Amino acid sequence: MEIYSTLIAILESGMRLSVPLVFACLAGLWSERSGVVDIGLEGKMLVAAFASAAAAGATNNALIGLGAGIIASIGFALIHGFAAISQRGNQIVSGVAINMLAAGLTALVGNAWYAQGGRTPPLEGNARFQPLTWPGAETIDQIPLIGPVYAHLISGHSTLAYCALVATLLSGFVLRRTRFGLRIRAVGENPAAVDTAGVSVTRLRYFAVIIAGVLCGFAGSYLALGQAAGFLTNMTAGKGFIALAALIFAKWRAWPALWTCFLFGLLDAVAIRLQGVMVPGIGQIPVQAIQALPYLMTVILLAGFIGKAIPPKASGLPYVKER
Amino acid sequence: MSTPIELPKWADVSLVPILAVIVAFLVAGLVVLGIGENPVKATLLLLKGALGSGEGIGYTLYYATNFIFTGLAVAIAFHAGLFNIGGEGQATMGGLGAALICLRFDFLPWYIVLPLAILGAMAMGALWAFIPGYLQVKRGSHVVITTIMFNFLAATLVVYLLVNVIGKPGLMSPETRTFAASAHLPYLHEALAYFGIIIPKSPLNLSLALALLASAFVWVLLWHTKLGYAIRTVGHSPTAATYAGISIGRITLITMAISGALAGLLAVNEILGVQGRLLLEFSSGYGFIGIAVALMGRAHPVGIVLASILFGMLYQGGTELSFEIPRVTRDMIVAISxxxxxxxxxxxxxxxxxxxxxxxRFLKSGV
Structure with a gap:
């Protein structure tokens, strides 16, 4: 029974850790499906985390914090969009710039405003997204086996965690089943064909980039207002790149993105849990080995040793209209 | 808009990057203004910190050494049409290579240990870039993504080794023991004192000479050898290279290895020159700033040395600035980059x- 409750606890913390990954991964999905490579997920999450913590702290309202996070993230997304779409600049270079700009600015401004070494003052109460407890969770928790699943895995997450599920559902549906989604995908595969059909490539790509900004806004706000209680310098700590890895692993599809992010979140939870634990028969498993797994798995997958990950055909290529 | 933008060559290599830097500084100035400090005062303090004293100049050049290595690494890959964002990981692995040699052989005299350690740094850096290159050539995975992943892999690998294998037990932070004196690359003030010239003390060491040598090497390689010609051809037009009988795969592998070796040399400055031991995160973002340096220096060694000095000034001046105006931290430099x-x-x-x-317009009216 103790093993079971440990299992539930690991699954629960894996779900929590995967929420920002899911948002960021979906952001990458939208952007890259439209043909704009986005390695600036990390930076957009970071500015969103900072802006949301600052706004939530000032207004004591988590929703206003979320709004500010989204706006900040869209701002950075538009810089990337302007460079990649309008200026036809190198999208990788632009992404690197976004990441560095975000890391520098958030730490600088955070330190100047709050004088706490770059962090924002701790948030509490309404300034954070509190876990939602579903009806009867405490009573049902008593039921063996099924009870904890309901109480800890289904109930008890922050509002934003459920939003991540909705975002996956919506992204998957819109990209697969609607005209807009078809066009987004087409513009990432063959922009010239979309252009010939009389649809603006530029407009579609800007749309996708802005959606990516919104989703990164959710990801960053979850970090600062859901998972932690405030902003810490460089609190994304590579999550944007794990999300990028997850996106490749999911082969640029929404539902597989959700599962991959959950898997990567779970690995993170296991690594935390195994810190300093002796596993019978194996000895101590090095935490670093588990932490390295998402990156290693992505490299192996990309190299085509397990399946094949093929990116959208026109991703990374600026579109030049024929004259 | 779709016509290529034509400029005289001198304007392309000097005017455009200088204007870009000026615009970047103006925006940074607005940020300083935004947090309620005086940008002009900040700039003056920064310049004073970077160039106002012999010690300041020493530090500036010491930082510049790091940027030359990582800038060259990014630049040579640019010339082959490759984007190596893995400088950070390659430098980390370079540190590991140097440290492994030093830990094993530092009982030997300096003229054996130091060259071996430098080669170790280059070899490990080269390996960490060669594998992504190999995966691109043979397995079709793009170097950009793979090098990003390799940055994290290098970081976790070195943490693991420092915690469990080569770290010195009983220390608060995971790091190796301090190497013997024979594995220490002399500081410039030590080296010059040997000849009776006294300069202020700073971490500036003989790696600067190595960095300048590396710049000269890259220049000769790219513009005065057959291999360099092949590298530039692949970068300009892979199709033309194929028709000319140049193997793109081979050039990709060689370029990535050279690029990684250059990034690995950062460890010579940091580990052999200054720290004297392997510790975590000594590469502290130099790999990424190398991208800024390469772009600003227009991927030419002369430009890279000049851009590196500018970034060295920013680093050193930024440190001094943060003492004078604590509200303007060194994060400013990351934002400027x-x-x-x-x-x-x-x-x-x-x-x-x-x-x-x-x-x-000017040319038309002139004619």
Whole structure:
């Protein structure tokens, strides 16, 4: 029974850790499906985390914090969009710039405003997204086996965690089943064909980039207002790149993105849990080995040793209209 | 818009990057203004900190050494049409290579240990770039993504080794024991004192000479050898290279290995020159700033040395500045680097187009 409750606890913390990954991964999905490579997920999450913590702290309202996070993230997304779409600049270079700009600015401004070494003052109460407890969770928790699943895995997450599920559902549906989604995908595969059909490539790509900004806004706000209680310098700590890895692993599809992010979140939870634990028969498993797994798995997958990950055909290529 | 933007060569290599940096600084100045400090005062303090004393100049050049290595690493990959964002990981592995040699052989005299350790740093850096290159050539995975992943892999690998294998037990932070004196690359003030010249003390060491040598090597390689010609051909037009009988795969592998070796040399400055032991995160972002340096230096060794000195000034001056005005922390430098990458790289056209417009108008009216 103790093993079971440990299992539930690991699954629960894996779900929590995967929420920002899911948002960021979906952001990458939208952007890259439209043909704009986005390695600036990390930076957009970071500015969103900072802006949301600052706004939530000032207004004591988590929703206003979320709004500010989204706006900040869209701002950075538009810089990337302007460079990649309008200026036809190198999208990788632009992404690197976004990441560095975000890391520098958030730490600088955070330190100047709050004088706490770059962090924002701790948030509490309404300034954070509190876990939602579903009806009867405490009573049902008593039921063996099924009870904890309901109480800890289904109930008890922050509002934003459920939003991540909705975002996956919506992204998957819109990209697969609607005209807009078809066009987004087409513009990432063959922009010239979309252009010939009389649809603006530029407009579609800007749309996708802005959606990516919104989703990164959710990801960053979850970090600062859901998972932690405030902003810490460089609190994304590579999550944007794990999300990028997850996106490749999911082969640029929404539902597989959700599962991959959950898997990567779970690995993170296991690594935390195994810190300093002796596993019978194996000895101590090095935490670093588990932490390295998402990156290693992505490299192996990309190299085509397990399946094949093929990116959208026109991703990374600026579109030049024929004259 | 779709016509190529034509500029005289001198304007392309000097005017455009200088304008890009000026724009980046103006934006940074607005940020300083935004947090309620005086940008002019900050700039003066920064310049004073970087160049106002012999010690300051020493530090500036010491930082510049790091940027030369990582800038060259990014630049040579650019010339082959490759984007190596893995400088950070390659430098980390370079540190590991140097440390492994030093830990094993530092009982030997310096003229054996030091060359071996430098080679170790280059070899491990080269390996960490060669594998992504190999995976691109043979398995079709793109180097950009693979090198990003390899940055994290290098970081976790070195943490693991320092915690469990080569770290010195009983220390608060995971690091190796201090190497013997024979594995220490002399500081410039030590080296010059040997000849009776006294300069102020700073971490500036003989790695600077190595960095300048590396710049000369890259210049000769790219513009005066057959291999360099092949590298540039692959970068300009892979199709033309194929028709000319140049193997793109082979050039990719060689270029990535050289690029990684150059990034690995950062460890010579940091580990052999200054720290004397392997510790975590000594590469502290130099790999990424190398991208800014390469873009600003227009991927040419001369430009890279000049851009490195500028970034060295920013680093050193920024440190001094943060003592004088604590509200302007060194994070400012990271933000400025981001702005430089943006304006000299991704938004290059924003500056190039008006300059080209001015030139064509000027030339027309002149004729």
């Amino acid at each position: 981001g702005l430089v990458i943006l304006f000299a790289g991704a938004l290059d056209g924003l500056i190039r187009r008006p300059v080209a417009g001015l030139f064509s």
